Amino acid sequence: MTEYLIRRLLLIVPVLLLISLLAFIVMEAPPGDFVTSYMMRQAEAGALFDGAGVEEGLRAMWGLDKPWYVRYLRWLGNLLRGDLGYSLFWQAPVGEIIASRFILSMTVALAATVLVWVIAFPIGIYSATRQYSLSDNAVTFVGFLGLSIPNFLLALIMMYLANRFLNISIGGLFSQKYVTAEWSWGKLLDFLGHLWVPIIVIGVAGTAGLIRILRANLLDEISKSYVEMARAKGLRETVLIMKYPVRIAINPFISSIGWVLPGMISGDVIVSVVLGLPTAGPLFLQALRQQDMMLAGAYIMLISICTVVGILLSDILLAVVDPRIRYH
């Protein structure tokens, strides 16, 4: 087990290096660079430059004239020292720009994940133990609805309904007066008051998905002989369901921890844009459009680290709960 852990931890290093390289290549892929898009925006704004000279000057100033591997290595070197780089668009260190937003993203995603679990778990069990009953069919139907409605559409619908019937505006994560304010009890309460909208929007599809996974896994397990054996021993139905099939059907839940969280952070960029959330997603989208490489790269790296660490955590947890994995 210890050896396994060390091996897994060591493996993280090359994986992250590879991801950083891939991220860099992908960011380089579109034609042009920050200067091109910068000049374009300037031109749109009506400013006129003597093209070539200025562009070259800017490139030299920002180091964009160097070959890609030089820029990559420089970026990587900074990353290793914990420096996320400098955003050319915001003219500020990436770390400063992204930190608070990324924490908000994590908070929203974490809250949504917890909600998804808390709701999906009992419903999945209920549904599986009453296969094809009226309630099971109802759950299945609602689940399919939840899975098939795109998140951004759900966000729009909720905004419309809230506006129309509750006469409130539910965009953002803070009320106007708190947006720039320091953290305080008032701001925290205000934040919690806003949090439920994105949580529901982001969580619905995840909940529906997990219910289906848990139900399918449980149905597989419930018909196995060890469950019948437990029943034939005289164990109470609820106890035996929780002790045997649920215990085994939960494995996919655990292995989902690794990707659910980063998936929720990154997958809901559109929702954040629609709802006007001050999270990292919209910032990332913007950075990509402006070819603000350092900012986009930092976002990708943060998500990747979340994913890699999450998967490691879920693998360890899986080994703890499942002896079959532990022993092999």
Place this chain on the structure above:
Amino acid sequence: MDGKLLEVKDLSISFPTEAGVIRAVNEVSFEVPRRTTVGVVGESGCGKSVTARALLNIVQPPGRIDGGEVLFHGDDGAGEPVDLLSMAPKGAAIRHFRGKRIAMIFQDPMTCLSPVHTVGNQIAESIRIHDRDVSAGEARDRAVALLTEVGIPNPAGRLDSYSFELSGGMRQRALMAVALAAEPELLIADEPTTAIDVTIQAKFLDLIGRLQDERHMSILFITHDLGVIAEISRVVVVMYLGRVVEVGRVEEIYERPLHPYTQLLFRSIPNEHVPRKTPLAQIKGVVPDPFSRPPGCPFSDRCPSFVQGTCDAAVPPLYEVEEQHHARCFLYDEVDA
């Protein structure tokens, strides 16, 4: 034989499926005497496992029990028997019987033990479900004693093993320990030897015989291996397509099988009771699927003694042809009358 322990009366079970209703078990009746092994034989799909589960009032969905009684005669026959099928399947009453008075080991020994719980955990659970006063330590001690009893080497060490760490034969023995933990009066063993190889099988049968002697329990032994039945059971129940077609003491059934199906069945295996010079018989045709069963006697479409107008007209009753020896065939119509 020492009086009845369990009595199955007119048990019928069906499975409503998309394709139609499968009548898996039809009016099955038999008895299990005390301290006796009863063997149930029949081809695959004839309803052995479904019947066995029903004795514990367990039916797999979408199955339902359409009728019948499972009477348990407790306390050496004193007092009224209780009908296990009249109890709520998830209620407390039936749970006092499951494991405690009737234990069962299911057909697939490889998956009968949970892959994520230790053997010791599952044995201790069997003990403590029915006796809450037993402490965890005591349950452990008793688990070690049980593992010793079923012949598992290094029992104390095996307590913390998982099923996937055990060989097939050891798994089967561990399962036995789980089933016997609450000291049942009846053990139902559904094809316990099918999945293990022949040498281990013989040892396992010896073990079952020894345990029965020591514990004075009854065993309902389900198999399609007639050799095994001959070796360990005293009474044989032969099933075909969800019906009992013949019941009798083992010697009688082997020496003088009455039902044409039994006769063919016993002639179709090499057997010490049948002289080698008789060629092995083949039962013509195959077991019909649940939706195309012949009218009348379930065996009529494959039967060499088929009589048109009689066998396809009605299901024959179970005739008592000799004392304690019944057959469901119109051949014995006069005998009974």
